Amino acid sequence: MRLSNLALEELAEAVERGWGERDSRVAMLLQEERAGVEIKVSPDRIQDVLRQDG
Numbered sequence: 550m551r552l553s554n555l556a557l558e559e560l561a562e563a564v565e566r567g568w569g570e571r572d573s574r575v576a577m578l579l580q581e582e583r584a585g586v587e588i589k590v591s592p593d594r595i596q597d598v599l600r601q602d603g
């Protein structure tokens with residue numbers, strides 16, 4: 550239950566920020582903001598991984 554409560558708090562914060570229409574990555578965005586970092590992956594790298602999986 551603790552983990553589900555934490556997930557609910559994260560999603561509630563995202564909704565309060567007006568991010569209700571975004572997808573499930575809002576939890577990661579919140580963590581990036583708190584840590585003061587930005588995680589980026591190039592679209593080309595994403596496509597490479599998708600091709601390997603597909």
